[in-house]
Amino acid sequence: MVDKERLEAYWKKNLGLIRNILIIWFIFGYVLTILFVEPLNNIKLGGTPLGFWFAHQGSIYVFVALIFIYAKLIGKIDKEFDVEED
Amino acid sequence: MSLQLTTYIIVGLTFALYIGIAIWSRAGSTKEFYVAGGGVHPILNGMATGADWMSAASFISMAGLIAFMGYGGAVFLLGWTGGYVLLALLLAPYLRKFGKYTVPEFFKTRYYSDGAAIVAVICLLIASTTYIIGQMTGVGVAFSRFLGVSNNLGVLIGMAIVFVYAVFGGMKGITYTQVAQYCVLTLAYTIPAIFISLHLTGNPIPQFGLSSGFQGSDMYLLEKLDHIVKDLGFASYIATPRLSKLNMFVYTLSLMIGTAGLPHVIIRFFTVPKVKDARSSAGWALVFIAIVYTTAPSVAAMARLNLHATVNKAVLKGGDVFAPEASIKFEERPKWMQRWEVTGLLKFNDKNGDGRIQYYNDKSKNKDFLAKAEAAGWKGNELYVNNDIMVLANPEIAKLPNWVIGLVAAGGLAAALSTAAGLLLAISSAISHDLLKNMFMRDLSEKGELMAGRIAMACAIVVAGYLGMNPPDFAAGTVAIAFGLAASSIFPALMMGIFSKTMNRQGAIAGMIAGIGITMLYVFAHKGIFFIKGTEFLGLFGGKQNFFFGIEPNAFGTIGAIVNFIVAFAVKNMTAPVPHDIAEMVESVRYPKGAGAAAADH
Numbered sequence: 001m002v003d004k005e006r007l008e009a010y011w012k013k014n015l016g017l018i019r020n021i022l023i024i025w026f027i028f029g030y031v032l033t034i035l036f037v038e039p040l041n042n043i044k045l046g047g048t049p050l051g052f053w054f055a056h057q058g059s060i061y062v063f064v065a066l067i068f069i070y071a072k073l074i075g076k077i078d079k080e081f082d083v084e085e086d
Numbered sequence: 087m088s089l090q091l092t093t094y095i096i097v098g099l100t101f102a103l104y105i106g107i108a109i110w111s112r113a114g115s116t117k118e119f120y121v122a123g124g125g126v127h128p129i130l131n132g133m134a135t136g137a138d139w140m141s142a143a144s145f146i147s148m149a150g151l152i153a154f155m156g157y158g159g160a161v162f163l164l165g166w167t168g169g170y171v172l173l174a175l176l177l178a179p180y181l182r183k184f185g186k187y188t189v190p191e192f193f194k195t196r197y198y199s200d201g202a203a204i205v206a207v208i209c210l211l212i213a214s215t216t217y218i219i220g221q222m223t224g225v226g227v228a229f230s231r232f233l234g235v236s237n238n239l240g241v242l243i244g245m246a247i248v249f250v251y252a253v254f255g256g257m258k259g260i261t262y263t264q265v266a267q268y269c270v271l272t273l274a275y276t277i278p279a280i281f282i283s284l285h286l287t288g289n290p291i292p293q294f295g296l297s298s299g300f301q302g303s304d305m306y307l308l309e310k311l312d313h314i315v316k317d318l319g320f321a322s323y324i325a326t327p328r329l330s331k332l333n334m335f336v337y338t339l340s341l342m343i344g345t346a347g348l349p350h351v352i353i354r355f356f357t358v359p360k361v362k363d364a365r366s367s368a369g370w371a372l373v374f375i376a377i378v379y380t381t382a383p384s385v386a387a388m389a390r391l392n393l394h395a396t397v398n399k400a401v402l403k404g405g406d407v408f409a410p411e412a413s414i415k416f417e418e419r420p421k422w423m424q425r426w427e428v429t430g431l432l433k434f435n436d437k438n439g440d441g442r443i444q445y446y447n448d449k450s451k452n453k454d455f456l457a458k459a460e461a462a463g464w465k466g467n468e469l470y471v472n473n474d475i476m477v478l479a480n481p482e483i484a485k486l487p488n489w490v491i492g493l494v495a496a497g498g499l500a501a502a503l504s505t506a507a508g509l510l511l512a513i514s515s516a517i518s519h520d521l522l523k524n525m526f527m528r529d530l531s532e533k534g535e536l537m538a539g540r541i542a543m544a545c546a547i548v549v550a551g552y553l554g555m556n557p558p559d560f561a562a563g564t565v566a567i568a569f570g571l572a573a574s575s576i577f578p579a580l581m582m583g584i585f586s587k588t589m590n591r592q593g594a595i596a597g598m599i600a601g602i603g604i605t606m607l608y609v610f611a612h613k614g615i616f617f618i619k620g621t622e623f624l625g626l627f628g629g630k631q632n633f634f635f636g637i638e639p640n641a642f643g644t645i646g647a648i649v650n651f652i653v654a655f656a657v658k659n660m661t662a663p664v665p666h667d668i669a670e671m672v673e674s675v676r677y678p679k680g681a682g683a684a685a686a687d688h
Binding site: 007010011014018021022025029030033034035037038041045046047048049052053055056057059060061063064066067068070071074075078082083084085086 | 170
């Protein structure tokens, strides 16, 4: 049953990683861009209000980065628990 | 060389390229037909997904929508990109591990019933067909505008091209043509943007141009634009949300989970060799999509600025916008305006008879502004501009050479054709694989199934072409249904199928039906039953427009999805538990390696 425990630990770790990535996803997708856009707009990035910039561009870059970060980290966990495909 | 001839040559060359690729990549087996043989490199698959995803609407309409909505346009930018994070984390790798050809097939196996598969097929057919109508009309419009042929002939040419590479090549042909189409559409989108950004801000990268200073003034581009639109009585470009904050939140979420639940996008992740590749491929898809989607806000802002600066000479210099000589004379309007008047997408109506064009917001809520406009003798807004002009006329506004205009035409066609092909494949595989092979003709040979797939594809093209030539009145409204369906039915059922070992058949089916049901009900309540005017029954939801906390019908997929989850878990707890072997299968899908691939039966 060691094998089963190992697989369960893998899945738990994966869910934790997914949760953390989704928290960042939520912050950049909703908190900075919609919920708290006004206070953030008081900060200027060059001539662009920060909240507006995240809503129209910045968060998209973060989304791209998040997928690759997830792919890399889960790849490591795959190896650690030896569930990587051959 | 004339513009017409240049356009013919460029579009002709791109079509020759697509057909050449199609001949080279003919599908010989059902595996090649449905999943391109399953060996597509993740980066190439990412490109193909980008082309598949970016439709005529993304290419032609999105920047225009953003240009007129300003900040509120963020729902599309965030919604249509953020969904890929969900796809990469929650769906793509597990569905790849599951190893089936189609989305309904997943439902059939995971929920051990034909009923679940049939519900999925119905959702898929409605969502994909309504989407295709839009693509085919887009093809017709693009042809008639740029190549000077009739709308119907345009649709016919488009049908013929798709027929060649989709029917013979299947997923394999589609994948490699989409890679080429991605390159064409992205070049066509970014090249004019680069020139315009260079012209307005001195920065050749449009993404940076948006935050740069405006050439010849000490203001930043966005500041300038915000001033201009406010001067003309429009809402602030930087700060105006789309309806309420809650509506923006829910709308964005609905587009995100709709994106992650649309079958033609999901099936693209069945084509890569490994689970690992499915994860990174979603990332590559978003990279390629982001190149266009981060250019769009710049195109939007710059086009809006250009438009106002053309029509009202005072806005740039900061002079008196109400001065009579500030508005341009109708006779002196630029050539590009004259050309677009022919299409009806741009119209001038001299309400005060002064021979000049006054373009402003006559529905402004600012009483001071309206009083000033009236004092200046303005009798209402005189210019009508369709959203779609913003991208299509961009190269002409910036006075770019003919080959760029030709390229934009080729790009628009590439966007429409690639999405149409992806949708057609989703439709034909649902018919030949899910309905025929898996339900009604189980003893169909591989050869027979391949033939059935091709016939289904051909029929779907004919139907799509017919609908493209005779679009039903409700075509525009149905996009809401397409996303609402995917968001409220397919996405939650897929997620529960992967992450809940205990979700059973009854729960999944009840959830899907409840989710779609409530979404359709809300949409019909606002837009009429099957979009027939006069049959709205808002009374059911309290009788006010946008009653339910100000959520627009297009955004209701989120609520539908929540209902789906709740109903599914409630029904699950009241019915028989999931069979032991299914629970084990769900478990095995969680690990990339071994534990027996779920699909041994191919």
